Amino acid sequence: SAVISQKPSRDICQRGTSLTIQCQVDSQVTMMFWYRQQPGQSLTLIATANQGSEATYESGFVIDKFPISRPNLTFSTLTVSNMSPEDSSIYLCSAGRQDANYGYTFGSGTRLTVV
């Protein structure tokens, strides 16, 4: 299975600013996703990162707030824009092959605190 490097691991940001999170996968994968997770809760899917085209967003998430790029099969970024304290959360990327008989791999997560 793929190995994912996610950066930064944590950050404390001022409200109104933006933060870009990067995920680098060590092999070509078909699927990449971005999730948000509050401590002790389940994962909420933000969007599917599509290579070379606009991401597919889930209900409640919009491109202006969470722009996503995926220029190739191994790299994706998520930007959290115009941040407010409500954006404080853990952000995770996930990647893998859709037809694989194993679970998608996750990055180590980015713990974001907005003050």
Next chain:
Amino acid sequence: AQKITQTQPGMFVQEKEAVTLDCTYDTSDPSYGLFWYKQPSSGEMIFLIYQGSYDQQNATEGRYSLNFQKARKSANLVISASQLGDSAMYFCAMREINTNAGKSTFGDGTTLTVKP
């Protein structure tokens, strides 16, 4: 309707004993995969075990086994000989092969605490 249901918010088990974490699912796709992940307090998501909908035998990976009952739509995780390091949150997930665009659906999780 929720696709993955984990009815146990928290579970306790004595060290060296076995524990079963429950998971039920719902799908109309005949082809799907079921997964369990472990999330320790460090926050990383660790893939544990996979069961395909057409697999005839229950999956096993070391001390982890998946009790797959297709007719009941259940995929319970069994951890044998629990260790203190097993204390973590456990998520059941499903991926539908023909629908849902390759996305995984996660349950709400079960927090397992192993007592010494």
